[in-house]
Amino acid sequence: MSLLFVNACLREGSQTERLARMWLDRRAYDGEVSELSLSKLDVDPLDAVGPSPVAAYSAGVAAGDFGHPLFSYALEFAQADEVLIAAPMWNYSVPAKLHAYLELVCSQGVTFDVDETGAYVSLCHIKALTFVTTAGGAAVDPLDDHCFGYVRTLARQFWHVPQVDCVAAWGLSAPGADVGALLAQALER
Ligand SMILES: Cc1cc2nc3c(=O)[nH]c(=O)nc-3n(C[C@H](O)[C@H](O)[C@H](O)COP(=O)(O)O)c2cc1C
Numbered sequence: 260m261s262l263l264f265v266n267a268c269l270r271e272g273s274q275t276e277r278l279a280r281m282w283l284d285r286r287a288y289d290g291e292v293s294e295l296s297l298s299k300l301d302v303d304p305l306d307a308v309g310p311s312p313v314a315a316y317s318a319g320v321a322a323g324d325f326g327h328p329l330f331s332y333a334l335e336f337a338q339a340d341e342v343l344i345a346a347p348m349w350n351y352s353v354p355a356k357l358h359a360y361l362e363l364v365c366s367q368g369v370t371f372d373v374d375e376t377g378a379y380v381s382l383c384h385i386k387a388l389t390f391v392t393t394a395g396g397a398a399v400d401p402l403d404d405h406c407f408g409y410v411r412t413l414a415r416q417f418w419h420v421p422q423v424d425c426v427a428a429w430g431l432s433a434p435g436a437d438v439g440a441l442l443a444q445a446l447e448r
Pocket of ligand 1: 273275347349397
């Protein structure tokens with residue numbers, strides 16, 4: 260049993276990381292927890308040039324050969340039984356580094372595939388995915404939320420995760436906000 264903690268909190272003293280650790284304490288996971296701290300890692304988005312060339316991605320997918328280092332995050336993700344992703348809301352979305360990481364995780368043939376009818380088939384066995392986030396402003400309509408909404412779409416469409424949850428604390432930058440209380444309330448919801 261393994262829980263992969265994708266820590267996409269990039270700020271010193273991150274409130275999102277604080278909330279994620281509160282969630283982990285409460286979860287008391289009965290297995291191995293491995294943390295991937297994106298702030299300490301090079302995560303290069305797919306590009307024409309550079310460490311993650313999209314040509315190498317396409318060639319690897321076509322050949323079913325996932326030896327290129329750009330597939331390493333996807334290979335690790337495919338092994339997880341449970342996933343925790345923590346990221347602050349940035350511009351109503353996730354930090355670009357998390358987006359780049361997820362781009363690599365979504366490697367066809369490693370974490371998902373396409374069957375003969377064109378439907379997505381999950382190659383993961385993740386039973387639950389929890390997304391922890393905090394935001395300075397007020398909660399937004401789900402249609403305007405490209406933060407949890409984005410992660411939830413990947414989890415449902417590609418990886419067919421049966422349980423996808425969000426733990427979110429909003430309004431942390433409001434004047435007089437009691438951040439400790441807002442984080443505690445987020446865990447209770
Ligand atoms: C680059 C950047 C973009 C942000 N964009 C938003 C936003 O779109 N909506 C919002 O409510 N807060 C936004 N904020 C505020 C953060 O979401 C808020 O301060 C959050 O609690 C930060 O989490 P952290 O302490 O884990 O970094 C932004 C902050 C930064 C630094």
